[in-house]
Amino acid sequence: MDIADIATREFVEVDGQKRLSKVRSIFEHENPKGVIVTDDGDYQGVITQQQLLQSHIEDDMKAAAMVKSAPKIERTADLRNVARMLIEGDTKVAPVFEGDDLWGIITADAILDAVLENLDVLTVDQIFTEDLVTVTEDTHIGRAINLLRENGVSRLPVVNENGRLTGMLTTHDIVDVVVRNMDKPTQGDRAGDIERVLDLPVYDVMANPVTTVDLDDTVREAVELMFEMDYSGLVVTPEYDDSLPAGILTKTDVLRALTYTEEEHMDVQITNIDLLDTITRDEIRRSIEAVVEKYQRMSVQHAHVRFHKHKEKLRGTPLIQCQIRLRTTHGQVAGSGEGYGAESAFRVALDRLERNVIEMKGMESDEQYRGQLLRKLNEL
Known part of the structure; x- marks a missing residue:
């Protein structure tokens, strides 16, 4: 197409x-x-x-x-x-x-709508993101903003002391409350208004109830729900308990699944590729493969590397955050780190990734990648 x-x-x-x-x-x-x-x-x-x-x-x-x-x-x-x-x-x-x-x-919505009928061959558990970042109801908005920034995400599930889902906080929710507070008539200065907002608990801003999707649902059902609710992502829960968050499924996760290939070497996808300076896509792929090859029992189905630039600089070189996520036959494994320049950030993240790979060594995967989506999409 x-x-x-x-x-x-x-x-x-x-x-x-x-x-x-x-x-x-x-x-x-x-x-x-x-x-x-x-x-x-x-x-x-x-x-x-x-x-x-x-x-x-x-x-x-x-x-x-x-x-x-x-x-x-x-x-x-x-x-x-x-x-x-x-x-x-x-x-x-x-x-x-x-x-x-x-x-x-x-x-992105036009692409997802065009392939919607073909997405029923894939289930949510095959492509969702497991490494979930959450906050509690009493977390301050200032801390939540830092977590959004540090992890390069736009939404944070809110959980209680038992880890049960009680709400959802998005960047839109935060901006909305900031704008509303800034627009109020006040005798205080603007800096004071901002500080008061940052000290608010997440409970005062979060959305509730939370729309969720089951691990066993088809990706088509999930995307249709996102379209219906005008959401960019949904909390993923097991079928037996819709208050127990297991991960996040976003439209970006679905787009990423559309790009999976069956090449001889590992398929590595890079977000914000324009930030690469002294390192190339091929060097990134080879470095990740070198880590994976140390643990032969683990087969990588897809690798995603995301770079994010912060405003801070050192002698003109920007501070970069790097996140590496692998989808493997043993489940998902990730590593992240920061450094001045993309290569420095990638090396830190790669080191963290290897430590996390070691921790999951020996684990057996209950599910094997079936490749149904690839076969279906190749017919388009």
């Missing part, structure tokens, strides 16, 4: 010098799938409605201040390659070009 079959022309092009108030007005009155930002006609990036909702940048700032980099997609590109490009670009929207001309945009 070519991307031209599902790409849309429902977008608006704006110059980077336009005020954000103009962009907000566009989303409110024209309801486009995305806004493409240009500079004197040259493509610069995208702005999504979610970005605006989750941002507190003043309306008098220019659109260029919020622009997000997104890969340029050829109109005849293959669906699986486009899914990979969206993941590696860490974006849900990208421009579609026909030659040098901007033709339209493609969204």
Whole structure:
């Protein structure tokens, strides 16, 4: 399936010098799938409605201040390659070009909707993310923000002292309460208002009840539920207890499954690949393979490496966070770390990954990867 079959022309092009108030007005009155930002006609990036909702940048700032980099997609590109490009670009929207001309945009939702009928061959337990980051009801918002940042996630399940699911906290929830508090008439200064919000317990902000999906549900059922509820992710629970969180399933997890290949060497997917400096994709793959080969009983089905840049720098080199996640015949295993530059961060994360691999050595997997999704999607 070519991307031209599902790409849309429902977008608006704006110059980077336009005020954000103009962009907000566009989303409110024209309801486009995305806004493409240009500079004197040259493509610069995208702005999504979610970005605006989750941002507190003043309306008098220019659109260029919020622009997000997104890969340029050829109109005849293959669906699986486009899914990979969206993941590696860490974006849900990208421009579609026909030659040098901007033709339209493609969204993650459009891709998932196009393959929805084929997703019933895969179950949630085959692709969900197990390494769950949670908070308790009395965790302060400030601490929750740090956890979101440190782990590169946009949602945190809230649990009680028994580990039972009681709510969900998302970046949107936090931004919403910050904006509401900042808009209130107050005698205090803005810094004081922010500190009061950061000291709020998660309980005051979290959403409840929580929509969940079972491990045994099909991925099609999960995606349909995400579309229905307008969610980007769902808490995964075992069938016998919907208050016991086992992990998270996001639209990105599903997109990632669409890119699985049956190549001779390990398939490594990299998010924010543009942050690679002194290390290449091939070096990353070989390094992970070297760790895996030490433990022959473990077969890796898929590897995902995510880089995230922080504002902090050392002699011009940015602080990078790296997360490595492997899906193996022994379950999921991950490692993360920070360093100045992508290579430094990757080495720290790789060391942590190897320690975690050692800990799970000897464990037998109850489920084997069946490859049903690949066979079905190859028919598209």
